[in-house]
Amino acid sequence: MNSRSALILFFLIFNIGVSNAQQIISGKITDSETGKAVVAANIYINNTTIRTISDSNGLFKLDNIP
Structure with a gap:
């Protein structure tokens, strides 16, 4: 595999990982x-x-936020 092919493969894998990223919000209510x-x-x-x-x-945690 040449360096150009490796670079293209890297960016394809990177894009797949980023597009599936999820966010988490957490905190404490006082x-x-x-x-x-x-x-x-209730937190929503x-x-x-x-x-x-x-x-x-x-304490609360909201996860799987797109």
Whole structure:
């Protein structure tokens, strides 16, 4: 395989990997006055089915976001 063919193959593989990339959003929900964790808060992205609920520590994670 010559260097040009190897370079073309590299970019083809790179493009396939990038096009399937997914994002993750995570964080912690807290009360602004007390600073305590908010349990069972609904977190969602409008107009999608992507949603989750915060845990007992106020933590959440939304994954598989295109």
